[in-house]
Amino acid sequence: MYQWINGNSYMNQVTFYPTNITLNSTAASHFSNVRYVRIGIDPQKKKVAIMPVEKSVIERNCIPKEQLQKISIGKGYGRISNKAIMHQIYTTLHVDVDTRKYPATFDEENKLLEIDCTNEI
Secondary structure (H helix, E strand, O other): OOOOOOOOOOOOEEEEOOOEEEEEHHHHHHHOOOOEEEEEEEOOOOEEEEEEEOHHHHHOOOOOHHHOEEOEEEOOEEEEEOHHHHHHHHHHHOOOOOOEEEEEEEEOOOOEEEEEOOOOO
């Protein structure tokens, strides 16, 4: 009997680099209609959350502008470039951010991409 191996084509996956967060095409698909996101850190669970922020929310000033991060969506990927954020993730969560892949799940109820930094791929 064959044991089928999971692929990563349909898995939400995020790669941390010293200067940016790169989302694979599946993870980036949750952000295709936005230009800005918020990033949160949960030190107890060692998780990073990325929340899409719609233009109407920005226009109503519902979120402090200093919390907004620009996301660039390309063919097959998404990227949030910010060296300071990567340093904060590294120092707060004590996880490696030098070309490390982590699994992510999209929480539909809360509209968050949650990255599990305890489980490197």
